[in-house]
Amino acid sequence: MESGAGKHWTEEEVKALLSVWSEKNIRKQLHGTLRNKGIFIYIAKRLQELGVCRDWKQCRAKYKNLKYEYRTVKYAHNSGDVTKTMKFFHDLDAILRYEPVTQLAAEENGRCSATEAQLNTSPTTESTQVLAGVKAPA
Numbered sequence: 001m002e003s004g005a006g007k008h009w010t011e012e013e014v015k016a017l018l019s020v021w022s023e024k025n026i027r028k029q030l031h032g033t034l035r036n037k038g039i040f041i042y043i044a045k046r047l048q049e050l051g052v053c054r055d056w057k058q059c060r061a062k063y064k065n066l067k068y069e070y071r072t073v074k075y076a077h078n079s080g081d082v083t084k085t086m087k088f089f090h091d092l093d094a095i096l097r098y099e100p101v102t103q104l105a106a107e108e109n110g111r112c113s114a115t116e117a118q119l120n121t122s123p124t125t126e127s128t129q130v131l132a133g134v135k136a137p138a
Contacts, residue, residue, distance in 0.1 A: 009054075009062055014088060016050045017043070017062060022095050036060070066092060 009017075020026060020043050029039050040056035040063070047054055054062075070092040076084035086092075 007058075011087075013047075013052045013054065014062070014066075015091075016047055016052045017054075017059065017066075018088060018091050018095065019050075020046045021063065022091075027095065030063075067096070070096060 021030070026039070026043065030036060033039065037056060037060075040060045043059045043063075044054055044056045047059065066088065069086050070089060073084050073086050073089055074093070076082075
């Protein structure tokens with residue numbers, strides 16, 4: 001299967017990504033984690049098991065695009081514009097609706113950092129080793 005950055009995702013590929021993304025341990029690791037390459041390497045491996053050949057960069061890009069599109073539609077709906085829609089809105093709503101809001105604290109250098117510690121509930125030892133190098137310090 002061709003795997004270029006510009007290759008469109010099929011509906012089946014997006015559904016597979018959503019099924020992996022919807023798992024509680026994946027959602028916990030993705031929430032608020034800025035350096036998440038290890039998580040997306042794990043997601044890409046899981047997708048390969050489901051027959052979807054995408055690399056971690058493609059998975060991360062699709063994740064970010066779906067999340068952005070979801071938030072755009074959600075904001076429009078909250079503003080009263082129900083004409084704006086997207087194909088997987090209800091699936092994404094089920095995944096993102098319960099995402100806790102991470103509170104940001106200002107640091108001395110003007111940057112913000114997440115105050116909520118990430119739970120390290122990796123599904124496998126291998127992914128724990130991969131994720132250990134990319135987790136934000138608690």
